[in-house]
Amino acid sequence: xxxxxxxxxxxxxxxxxxxACGSAPRAEGAENKxxxxxxxxxxxxxxxxKGNLPIAKEKLERAQKQNPRDPNVHGALALLxxxxxxxxxxxxxxxxxxxxxxxxxxxxxNYAVYLCRNGRHADGVKRFEDAARNPLYRTPEAxxxxxxxxxxxxxxxxxxxxxxxxxxxxxxNFAEAAFQLGDLYLEQGRKNDARTSVEQYLKAFTxxxxxxxxxxxxxxxxxxRVAEQxxxxxxxxxxxxxxxxxxxxxxxxxxx
Numbered sequence: 001x002x003x004x005x006x007x008x009x010x011x012x013x014x015x016x017x018x019x020a021c022g023s024a025p026r027a028e029g030a031e032n033k034x035x036x037x038x039x040x041x042x043x044x045x046x047x048x049x050k051g052n053l054p055i056a057k058e059k060l061e062r063a064q065k066q067n068p069r070d071p072n073v074h075g076a077l078a079l080l081x082x083x084x085x086x087x088x089x090x091x092x093x094x095x096x097x098x099x100x101x102x103x104x105x106x107x108x109x110n111y112a113v114y115l116c117r118n119g120r121h122a123d124g125v126k127r128f129e130d131a132a133r134n135p136l137y138r139t140p141e142a143x144x145x146x147x148x149x150x151x152x153x154x155x156x157x158x159x160x161x162x163x164x165x166x167x168x169x170x171x172x173n174f175a176e177a178a179f180q181l182g183d184l185y186l187e188q189g190r191k192n193d194a195r196t197s198v199e200q201y202l203k204a205f206t207x208x209x210x211x212x213x214x215x216x217x218x219x220x221x222x223x224x225r226v227a228e229q230x231x232x233x234x235x236x237x238x239x240x241x242x243x244x245x246x247x248x249x250x251x252x253x254x255x256x
Contacts, residue, residue, distance in 0.1 A: 033066045033067055034066070034067045034070065036063075036066045036067075037063040037064075037066035037067035037070050037073055038063075038067075038070070038072070039063075040059045040060065040062050040063035040066065041059075041060065041063045041070070041072055041073055041076050043059045044056045044057075044058075044059035044060035044063065044076055044080070045076055047059060048076075048079065048080055048083065053080065053083060053084060056080055057080060057084070060073065060076050060077050060080055061077075063076075064077065069100060070100070071096075071097040071098075071100040071101035071104060071107060072097075072107075073097075074093040074094070074096040074097035074100065075093070075094070075097040075104075075106075075107045075110060077089075077093040078090045078091075078092075078093035078094040078097060078110070078111070078114070079110065081093060082114055082117075087118060090114060091114070094107070094110070094111040094114060097111075098111060103134065103136065104136075105130075105131040105134040105136055105137035105143075106131075106137075108127050108130055108131045108134070109127070109128065109131040109137070109142075109143055109146070111127055112124045112125075112126075112127030112128045112131065112143075112146065112147075112150070113146065115127060116146075116149075116150035116153060121150050121151065121153065121154040121156075124147075124150045125147045125150050125151060128143045128144070128146050128147035128150065129143075129147060131143040132144050132147070132166075140167075140170050141167040141168075141170040141171040141174045141177060142167075142174075142176075144163050144164070144166045144167035144170065144177070145163065145164060145167040145174065145176050145177045145180060147160075147163045148160040148161070148163030148164045148167070148177075148180055149180060151163065152180070152184065157184050157187065157188060160180075160184060161181065161184060164177045164178075164180045164181040164184065165181065168181070172204070172205070173201075173204070173205040173206075175201070175205070175206075175208045175210070175211060178197065178198070178201040178205075178211060179208070179210045179211050179214060181197055182194045182197045182198040182201075182211070182214050182218070183214055185197060186214070186217060186218055186221065191218060191221050191222050192222075194214075194218045194221075195215075195218045195219070195222060198211060198214055198215045198218055199215070202215065207234065207238065209235060209238075209239040209242035209243070209244035209245065210244055212231050212234055212235040212238070212239070212244065213235060213244040213245075213247060213248070215227070215231040216228055216231045216232050216235065216248065216251070217251065219231060220251065220253035221253075228253070232248055235248065236248070
């Protein structure tokens with residue numbers, strides 16, 4: 001099976017805030033503790049994104065002291081403690097966040113990612129389904145796709161297939177779902193289904209590096225050298241610096 005992964009939905013940061021991080025007023029000057037906690041959550045997430053986990057921990061723990069009932073504080077701490085390898089604390093903060101905001105689809109999605117990454121696939125899929133059906137969730141296609149990926153990680157490809165199909169029903173141009181479905185077909189030996197699925201997407205929507213590489217692999221498996229070379233050429237020309245383009249040289253069936 002090709003490599004794939006689940007992606008958490010990060011708490012959204014305002015671009016203007018990120019740009020102004022260096023000159024923003026100190027959080028301690030905020031009159032409202034809730035505002036101060038929100039500020040420190042934003043800082044903590046930004047430090048986490050940059051890989052500075054000690055400072056991220058300091059900011060997020062400060063935010064927890066300022067507003068312990070803010071679900072976003074606990075959601076961010078859950079992501080931090082997972083990065084730190086403390087599963088017990090990560091799980092605890094996720095549960096607290098969901099207790100405080102049971103209808104928050106982003107927190108539910110992030111917890112589902114955590115569950116799947118830690119082998120709790122059935123619970124993770126249920127969480128993804130809940131997020132996808134939540135009318136407040138902005139990208140249900142991502143939740144359906146993540147549910148399918150979670151099932152693939154559990155070696156349940158047959159069960160995963162309808163989740164990718166559901167994602168494409170919601171958003172036909174969602175490239176990740178198209179890739180996962182085509183890759184699943186190819187792994188199952190359903191080569192013609194894989195080719196049909198990938199070619200239909202590439203004819204209707206913008207190509208991505210992963211889908212072009214999948215098209216190369218599929219054409220290779222079918223012995224279609226003309227299509228294989230056509231897709232490989234397009235991948236090299238359109239995405240020369242991509243991981244997918246670099247992977248062409250590693251294929252057992254080397255494109256010409």
